[in-house]
Amino acid sequence: MSNDDKDGIRLSDDQKRRQRGRSIAIGLALAGLVVLFYLVTLVKMGPGVLDKGMY
Amino acid sequence: MSLAEIQDTTLDETGFGGGQGEVGDYIALLKPRVMSLVIFTAFVGMLIAPGGIHPVLGAVAILCIAIGAGASGALNMWYDADIDAVMSRTKGRPVPAGKVTAHEALVFGLTLSAFSVLVLGLAVNWFAAGFLAFTIFFYAVIYTMWLKRATPQNIVIGGAAGAFPPMIGWAAVTGSASLxxxxxxxxxxxxxxxxxxxxxxxxxxxxxxxxxxxxxxxxxxxxxxxxxxxxxxxxxxxxxxxxxxxxxxxxxxxxxxxxxxxxxxxxxxxxxxxxxxxxxxxxxxxxxxxxxxxxxxxxxxxxxxxxxxxxxxxxx
The missing domain is CATH 1.20.120 (Four Helix Bundle (Hemerythrin (Met), subunit A))
Structure with missing residues (x-):
């Protein structure tokens, strides 16, 4: 028995398609945020980042 | 009973609806046409400001201002769903059309508001971020919740929210406001x-x-x-x-x-x-x-x- 059946909720094919679309959009937004923070970090740290001492 | 068999209206009334919207419905909540004007005027404010900003940070600032504007649009559609439903120009919007619940629009708007302000503050400067937060508050609370239904001067005072984006663009570069x-x-x-x-x-x-x-x-x-x-x-x-x-x-x-x-x-x-x-x-x-x-x-x-x-x- 799937979780859907246990909860008494069964999504129609159209609802599954829309849910998948929303999931992909959220995934892309999160991936975009990762890239954005990576780029901002590089810009903020600047080219001198490797010159800093460890201690 | 399958979820598909339950009417959207019943779900909305009980507060357990939702999960029906397409990605396009959520994009519509952001009022893309208003957003395009915000992006354009903020970009102009940023470009003519004295000094400069790193292109990456400039792009992040424009993205945050755009998302912040979109978030206030979603909050507006959450609060105004009742009057949107009776106006020909707005009755097709996602909430009155039953594609997205008012609660989803609210959560979507609040989440994007928080993200846009925080990212603008962390990446660019906190003056611009504070300005963006004030603009979202002004549009969603002062205009939408108060002035719009209270006074014929609604769009005169509320228009300030739409006029702030070039100042935020300017503030992203200079960290201040000026004449x-x-x-x-x-x-x-x-x-x-x-x-x-x-x-x-x-x-x-x-x-x-x-x-x-x-x-x-x-x-x-x-x-x-x-x-x-x-x-x-x-x-x-x-x-x-x-x-x-x-x-x-x-x-x-x-x-x-x-x-x-x-x-x-x-x-x-x-x-x-x-x-x-x-x-x-x-x-x-x-x-x-x-x-x-x-x-x-x-x-x-x-x-x-x-x-x-x-x-x-x-x-x-």
Whole structure:
């Protein structure tokens, strides 16, 4: 028995398609945020980042 | 019972609905057309500001301002779902159309508001972030929740929210506000009343049925025509002010002057034509020209800034 059946909720094919679309959009937004923070970090740290001492 | 068999309306009433929207419905919550104007004016504010900003940080600032504007649009659609449902112009929006629940629109708007402000603060500066937070608050709370249903001056005061983006763009570069950025604010602030009152003249029935106290509904169409003319007469010199204050060229000043005169001419037409199709056409023409006016004024400021930078050899 799937979780859907246990909860008494069964999504129609159209609802599954829309849910998948929303999931992909959220995934892309999160991936975009990762890239954005990576780029901002590089810009903020600047080219001198490797010159800093460890201690 | 499958979820598909349950009516959306039943789910909405019990508060357990949702999960029905497509990605496009959520994009519609962001009011993409308003967002495009916000992006454009914020970009102009950023580009003509003195000093410079790293292109990556500039892009992040524009993204945050755009998302913040979209978030306030979603909050507006959450709160206004009842009146959106009775207006022909807005009844197809995701919440009244039953594609997204009001609760989903609220959570979506709040989440994007928080993210846009935090990212702008962390990546660019906290003055611009605070300004963006204030703008979202002003649009969602001061305008949408309070002024819109309370006073015919709703769009005059509420118009400030739409006028802040170039100041936020400016603040992203300079970390402050200045007279020049206030002038950019004033151009949009003075432009907003004639723009929306022209719309409300030919969409009056919509506002009446939604019981929104727009000026034509409360004070009558003649009073609205007088106010449109008054604000147009104020807008024309404000549009030229960047040249008078020295942060745009005389060429900009001349073209902005001609555009301002044309704006007043359309407003005079609205003032004089008061009956039948001629009156409606005059209002439609002013509404359409007002959109062109704002685009051209900011495009000219942008072009002016780029040319000035090329001449001095330093593109900001």
């Amino acid at each position: 020049e950025s206030v002038v950019l604010f004033l151009i949009i602030f003075m432009w907003t009343p004639p723009h929306f009152w022209a719309l409300s003249l030919f969409k009056r029935g919509d506002y009446e049925s939604a019981r929104i106290p727009m000026l034509p509904v409360v004070a009558g169409e003649d009073a609205t025509r007088r106010q449109i003319l008054a604000y147009s007469l104020l807008l024309a010199p404000v549009g030229v002010a960047p040249a008078l204050l020295g942060f745009a060229s005389p060429v900009y000043g001349a073209v902005a002057g001609v555009l301002g005169a044309a704006f007043v001419w359309y407003a005079v037409k609205v003032f004089r034509e008061r009956e039948g199709d001629a009156a409606r056409n005059a209002a439609v023409q002013l509404f359409k020209f007002s959109l062109l006016y704002l685009f051209l004024v900011f495009a000219l400021l942008l072009g002016d800034s780029v040319v000035a930078s090329l001449v001095t050899g330093s593109l900001a």
